[in-house]
Each structure stands twice: as structure tokens, then as C-alpha cells.
Amino acid sequence: MDPVTIETDRLLLRAFTSADTDAVHEACQDEDIQFYTPVPVPYRRTDAEKLIGETLPTQWAEDKDCTLGAFRKDTGALVGSYCLTLLSRGVWELGYWAVKEQRGQGFSVEAARALCDWGWTALDVHRIEWWAMVGNTGSRAVAEKLGFTVEGTLRNRSVANDGKPHDWWVGGLLRV
Numbered sequence: 001m002d003p004v005t006i007e008t009d010r011l012l013l014r015a016f017t018s019a020d021t022d023a024v025h026e027a028c029q030d031e032d033i034q035f036y037t038p039v040p041v042p043y044r045r046t047d048a049e050k051l052i053g054e055t056l057p058t059q060w061a062e063d064k065d066c067t068l069g070a071f072r073k074d075t076g077a078l079v080g081s082y083c084l085t086l087l088s089r090g091v092w093e094l095g096y097w098a099v100k101e102q103r104g105q106g107f108s109v110e111a112a113r114a115l116c117d118w119g120w121t122a123l124d125v126h127r128i129e130w131w132a133m134v135g136n137t138g139s140r141a142v143a144e145k146l147g148f149t150v151e152g153t154l155r156n157r158s159v160a161n162d163g164k165p166h167d168w169w170v171g172g173l174l175r176v
């Protein structure tokens, strides 16, 4: 499918373009994004170029991943990246990161809620799943504000960028 555009009170969600490369590259230097999300480490400008120019457009076209950048309507600044990624039939994973300077203003809840609302109407989805490393209280706070039920903790579920296995929380949001 083609990328969509979604408007909320304060944000415009749209596909990234090459003009966003520097902003994405800069945002992904943040140590929390590098620790808690699967971005390449170190994160080079070429990683942002490939993501925006190749990976995301291909995944949209193949109906495998719907990633949108969120931008402030008032300043145009990048707020973060919000995605729904196909895991299995009818199950999509919600993922997100926010630009460090834009955190703490409710933007991630606003953007992720809008993306999920769109997903329920546009995708074949009966469950949206959320995963976060245990201790990522910010991610969990966002998920819980969105209505996710934290369903459990998986021990040593995967190795993080520190090379060590970590426990993960998993949560779900069901179609009502």
C-alpha cells in the first residue's frame, strides 16, 4: 500500500522523505534509542539514507510495515518515528522512538494512538503487540496510556546492543 498521512491536534504523521535524513540521523545518536530499539549501532548517515530511501518504501509497498514520521505542526520539527510492523496474520507490532528534545510532552501517545486508530480501520489486524526491554519505563508508560495490557515478562528473550540477554515485557491491545 502507499504511505498515508495522518493529522492529529498537534502533529502531522507522514512518510519520511530524503529531506528528513539529517533529522533522523541526529535523533538516532541518542543512547536510549540505540539501546532500546533495533537501530544500527553506530548509527551512520548512510543508515538513515537507506532506511528512508529503500527499506521503508519497500516495506510499505509489500504491506509489511507502516512507518510514519511525526512532525510538529507548529514548528515542523521531527518528533519521532511510529510504526506498525506485521508479525503474523492479523498481528502487528507497535514500535516507536521520540527525538530526545521532544519527549515528555505527550507527543508519542498522540502519534501512536493516531497510528493505531488508523491501523484498526486500514489493516487486517485483530491484535496489536508491544514489546520493550524490562526497565524501559518510558515505553511502558506510553503503551499503558494507549490501553495496552502488559501480559508478561519473557526472561532472557533477546540480546541487546550491550551483547547481553535481557528480559522483555510483552503487551497486547485487542480489537474491540
Ligand SMILES: CC(C)(COP(=O)(O)OP(=O)(O)OC[C@H]1O[C@@H](n2cnc3c(N)ncnc32)[C@H](O)[C@@H]1OP(=O)(O)O)[C@@H](O)C(=O)NCCC(=O)NCCS
Pocket (backbone or CB within 6 Å): 032, 033, 036, 037, 096, 097, 098, 099, 102, 103, 104, 105, 106, 107, 108, 109, 110, 131, 132, 133, 136, 137, 138, 139, 140, 141, 142, 145
Ligand atoms: C519511550 C519514548 C518513545 C516516550 O516518548 P515521549 O514522547 O516522551 O512519551 P510521551 O510524552 O507521549 O509520554 C507519555 C507518558 O509516558 C510517561 N513517560 C515518558 N517517558 C517516561 C519515562 N522515562 N519514565 C516514566 N514515564 C515516562 C510520560 O510522563 C507520560 O505520562 P503522563 O502524561 O502521565 O505524564 C521515548 O522516551 C523514547 O524515544 N525512548 C527511547 C526509544 C525507546 O525506548 N523506544 C521504545 C522501544 S520499546
